[in-house]
Amino acid sequence: MDALRSYVKGQYESVAIDLNSAGWLARVEVPAEPGWYFIETSAPLDVLARQALWQPRYTQKRSGKVVSVKNYDLAARCAQHDPALARYWNTRFVYSGRASNLRARAREHTFADPGTAGLALSRYPELADYEWSFKLPHPCAVHAGLPESRRAASSR
Numbered sequence: 148m149d150a151l152r153s154y155v156k157g158q159y160e161s162v163a164i165d166l167n168s169a170g171w172l173a174r175v176e177v178p179a180e181p182g183w184y185f186i187e188t189s190a191p192l193d194v195l196a197r198q199a200l201w202q203p204r205y206t207q208k209r210s211g212k213v214v215s216v217k218n219y220d221l222a223a224r225c226a227q228h229d230p231a232l233a234r235y236w237n238t239r240f241v242y243s244g245r246a247s248n249l250r251a252r253a254r255e256h257t258f259a260d261p262g263t264a265g266l267a268l269s270r271y272p273e274l275a276d277y278e279w280s281f282k283l284p285h286p287c288a289v290h291a292g293l294p295e296s297r298r299a300a301s302s303r
Contacts, residue, residue, distance in 0.1 A: 158284065158285055159185075159282040159283060159284055159285055160282065160283055160284070160285050161187070161280045161281075161282055162176070162177055162253070162281045162282075162283070163175070163278075163279070163280055164253075164257055164268070164279035164281055166268055166274055166275040166279060167269075169258045171257070172250065172253060172257075177249050177250045177253045177281060178249055178283075179248050179249070179250040179251065180248065180249060181245070181246065181247045181248065181249070182245070182246065182283055182284055183243070183244070183245050183283075183284060184243065184244060184245075184246060184249055184252060184281060184282060185240050185243035185244070186240070186241055186242040186243070186266070186279065186280070186281055186282070187239055187279070187280045188239065188241050188274075188277055188278060188280075189278040189279075190274055190276075190277035191238065192225060192238045194273060194274070194277070195221050195222075195225050195238075195241070195274075196221075196222055196225035196226065197222065197273070198221040198273065198274065199221075199222040200216060200218065200219075200221075200222070200223070201216075201218070201267070201270040201271065202216055202261070203215065203216060205261040207262065214262070216261045216262075217261065217262050217263060217264045218259055218261060218263065218264070218265060218266070218267035218270065219264065219265065219266050219267070221266070221271065242256065249283055252265070253281045255267075256268060256281075257269050257279075
């Protein structure tokens with residue numbers, strides 16, 4: 148775990164998430180471009196495991212149809228972990244993925260519409276008591292190993 152944490156600190160930028168403010172993204176720099184990301188927290192697994200899906204169905208704004216919420220059910224995801232393997236769990240880095248727009252994905256994992264597949268962390272008030280961060284590749288790490296001719300093209 149220490150090797151992973153060391154790698155992440157050197158290769159990724161950390162942006163603090165404020166689950167009490169829908170405007171948190173306006174105060175930080177998360178680019179609207181593609182890339183890998185992950186979400187880190189100080190929330191213990193037992194707290195995450197208590198966070199049942201905030202609501203099973205909702206009414207779509209445009210159509211007026213009542214449909215299933217697509218936000219992730221945190222309690223159900225935690226229930227997949229076998230307690231016998233607890234010492235092997237990574238409970239700090241709770242989500243990772245690739246997005247076509249990192250900024251939009253950061254919003255979807257924090258203040259998501261019910262029809263969006265994402266964590267929707269702000270829907271769980273207890274989680275605001277813990278630290279959360281959105282990790283994205285450091286600009287220098289993105290260019291590491293690229294030939295000079297591709298570095299300029301990839302930064303446009």
